[in-house]
Amino acid sequence: MNAASEEQPLLKVEGLCVDVTIQGRDYAALKDVSFTVQRAEAHGLVGESGSGKSLALRSLMGLLSANARVSSGSAYFNGADLFANSGRNFRRIRGAGISMVFQEPAVALNPIARVGTQITDGIAQRKGLSRKQARDYAIHMMGLVGIPSPELRVDAYPFQLSGGMRQRVMIAASVACEPELILCDEPTTALDVTVQAQVLALFDGLRAELNAGILYVTHDLAVVSELCSTISVLYAGRLVESGTAAEVLGNPREDYTRALLAATPRIDEPGQRLRSIPGTTPALRDRPAGYSFAMRVADHAPDSPSILQEL
């Protein structure tokens, strides 16, 4: 790690541009996106489907698909250039300090390995743990993520656990190696509301306990308001607004953020009408140059006036 890491943000993304090639043509899927995540801070990256949240996360992890690439911009983790260090060095930086929690545990868990082994896979070798120590550590981590009777479940296979338990196992596996930065791709979307609240409380506890930074990607502003102290809002591949949660949620500057907020159900107003933002973010190929939310409003205002006229 860099000697100056104490003064640097944990993660600093600047001017990130990602291009995607579709049928031989390049499309700008992310344009000039910048944000930072500090230690012990949870930062929410928010936007509707198609806004580019997953691309942003995947570019940081080096997990872009073959037809997508970072065309410009930089990403520094503890001062180390994530994009310059491709190959082995990049893997080492990620392995040592960044972990990822996916939406779907099936992506991350091996169906034919016991959950306890999967939780300690990364750390047992690094720390030279004996089998007994690794098993005890797995039980400890399973308890930390709220799995009841972990000593009875540590030897289970993923299919023997419920969806909520599998999600917790995946989270335990992601944080067992004590990451400095946790990248979350909608990890609570598939969970029911009660488990979702527990998992968010867990992330918050880990943030404080491990002094870890969290980059939390979601379409759900309610989730972000629970967990995150700073927020960046993406629309059609561009950053429309960023700031503290109080600023962005309490006093949004941009129409798109206001529309997202208006479409977020509030738990303190039961029985309210469920509203959505008219239209969708168009596919990359259908976006004119400089496509903006104002263009979508213009397209849809006559048919679907309610939420848009309130902006």
Ligand SMILES: Nc1ncnc2c1ncn2[C@@H]1O[C@H](COP(=O)(O)OP(=O)(O)OP(=O)(O)O)[C@@H](O)[C@H]1O
């Ligand atoms: N490999 C790819 N090939 C073609 N188009 C892609 C590729 N990856 C992403 N896209 C397109 O880029 C845009 C942004 O995709 P991305 O998955 O980042 O959105 P998102 O905000 O994460 O949405 P969701 O919440 O639905 O996952 C979308 O229009 C998507 O269809």
